[in-house]
Amino acid sequence: MSLLLQNISKHVDLTSQEEELLLSLTSTETFKAKTILLNTGEISKQTYFVNAGILRSFNINDNIIEHVLHFACEGWWIGDMYSYIAEKPGNLFIEVLEDAEVIIITKENHQILYKEIPKMERFFRILAENSLVSHQERLMDNLSLTAEERFEKFCSKYPTLIQKVPQKHIASYIGVTPEFFSKMKARLLKK
Amino acid sequence: MSLLLQNISKHVDLTSQEEELLLSLTSTETFKAKTILLNTGEISKQTYFVNAGILRSFNINDNIIEHVLHFACEGWWIGDMYSYIAEKPGNLFIEVLEDAEVIIITKENHQILYKEIPKMERFFRILAENSLVSHQERLMDNLSLTAEERFEKFCSKYPTLIQKVPQKHIASYIGVTPEFFSKMKARLLKK
DNA sequence: ATAATTTCTTAATCTAGGTTAAGTGCTTTT
DNA sequence: AAAAGCACTTAACCTAGATTAAGAAATTAT
Numbered sequence: 001m002s003l004l005l006q007n008i009s010k011h012v013d014l015t016s017q018e019e020e021l022l023l024s025l026t027s028t029e030t031f032k033a034k035t036i037l038l039n040t041g042e043i044s045k046q047t048y049f050v051n052a053g054i055l056r057s058f059n060i061n062d063n064i065i066e067h068v069l070h071f072a073c074e075g076w077w078i079g080d081m082y083s084y085i086a087e088k089p090g091n092l093f094i095e096v097l098e099d100a101e102v103i104i105i106t107k108e109n110h111q112i113l114y115k116e117i118p119k120m121e122r123f124f125r126i127l128a129e130n131s132l133v134s135h136q137e138r139l140m141d142n143l144s145l146t147a148e149e150r151f152e153k154f155c156s157k158y159p160t161l162i163q164k165v166p167q168k169h170i171a172s173y174i175g176v177t178p179e180f181f182s183k184m185k186a187r188l189l190k191k
Numbered sequence: 192m193s194l195l196l197q198n199i200s201k202h203v204d205l206t207s208q209e210e211e212l213l214l215s216l217t218s219t220e221t222f223k224a225k226t227i228l229l230n231t232g233e234i235s236k237q238t239y240f241v242n243a244g245i246l247r248s249f250n251i252n253d254n255i256i257e258h259v260l261h262f263a264c265e266g267w268w269i270g271d272m273y274s275y276i277a278e279k280p281g282n283l284f285i286e287v288l289e290d291a292e293v294i295i296i297t298k299e300n301h302q303i304l305y306k307e308i309p310k311m312e313r314f315f316r317i318l319a320e321n322s323l324v325s326h327q328e329r330l331m332d333n334l335s336l337t338a339e340e341r342f343e344k345f346c347s348k349y350p351t352l353i354q355k356v357p358q359k360h361i362a363s364y365i366g367v368t369p370e371f372f373s374k375m376k377a378r379l380l381k382k
Numbered sequence: 383a384t385a386a387t388t389t390c391t392t393a394a395t396c397t398a399g400g401t402t403a404a405g406t407g408c409t410t411t412t
Numbered sequence: 413a414a415a416a417g418c419a420c421t422t423a424a425c426c427t428a429g430a431t432t433a434a435g436a437a438a439t440t441a442t
Binding site: 059061065067069081082085086091114118121122124125128129130131132133135136137138139140142143144175 | 250252256258260272273276277282305309312313315316319320321322323324326327328329330331333334335366
């Protein structure tokens with residue numbers, strides 16, 4: 001069964017007709033590493049579900065410094081939620097880090113989906129609630145933990161990502177410079 | 192019309208029977224300032240909508256330092272989303288800062304609500320999505336802005352809160368100590 | 383009103399993490 | 413296989429914000 005249907009079935013039960021309709025409202029595309037799926041200033045008209053590979057979303061502030069908001073690998077959703085729901089130019093880039101296969105839902109199809117399969121409101125409610133909880137936790141962690149503690153938490157939460165994505169992106173996600181991250185890692189290895 | 196129904200009508204249209212049912216599934220209570228509505232370690236079984244007054248949610252880490260996650264005044268929702276959806280002991284306190292009137296929905300009634308009025312799935316989906324967007328923005332702000340910039344943003348976003356809640360809570364929300372906040376404020380006034 | 387408790391301020395000192403810079407080893411491209 | 417461009421490390425120095433401590437102002441309780 002497709003990873004997407006599996007993901008959805010964790011929270012709502014679809015009939016096979018509904019599943020078919022759902023799939024007919026999506027498209028699947030593959031992208032090479034380094035592809036930019038979304039640029040700052042663009043209005044995001046799609047939501048992505050990752051079948052394979054790794055993506056990240058990030059922004060860049062005045063000083064040309066990147067900040068990673070989110071990584072997404074197999075089975076994860078990613079997008080610029082702000083731009084997508086407000087239909088306004090966003091601040092995020094979405095980039096492919098590792099060759100990826102991605103399921104795309106456009107905003108129009110997403111609306112059709114809600115109309116034809118009201119159960120999908122429930123699915124995306126639960127998705128948003130779970131995402132909200134993890135963002136709240138990350139926020140509190142950034143306020144109350146040291147960089148070292150945040151790194152340890154990241155490692156236990158996303159063990160596979162550590163080998164796969166460049167360190168500097170992890171440093172950015174955690175909220176430190178690559179130089180400090182390197183120093184910190186060396187310090188941890190000595191223990 | 193009640194503030195709650197007004198709030199809901201921004202996103203979904205309810206019939207008057209549905210509105211009646213909704214209200215019958217809620218209760219309204221008033222609380223004195225300093226009342227603790229939820230303690231760390233408790234399983235949160237209610238979601239709150241603020242009719243009047245001010246509440247905050249916060250956690251306390253080992254060092255006995257508080258971190259404010261959220262303020263809620265008139266027309267805002269507040270709760271411990273993690274504990275509420277996972278039905279596990281949470282890490283948050285919810286406290287009344289200013290005498291409050293609060294509409295309470297219990298988890299059981301919330302489920303009934305979804306069953307009887309499926310439209311409410313949509314409402315809470317939109318609520319969660321909006322909340323997610325603002326948490327994402329706050330996260331990125333914490334990673335990329337200085338304390339001073341975060342304070343200015345807070346002022347323009349929540350102008351009424353500044354007069355009403357103790358400074359130390361705003362310092363905590365912004366992510367600095369009360370002492371540094373005081374120094375920073377003095378510095379800003381000189382300009 | 384007065385005492386008690388909180389909240390806020392100021393100032394000296396300290397530190398986690400940032401900045402700058404130079405060098406080393408990878409990939410990727412040609 | 414060279415050349416170019418990234419990604420990572422190390423080290424010296426710097427700074428935003430933390431910590432500690434003590435006093436002043438404002439609330440709250442008696």
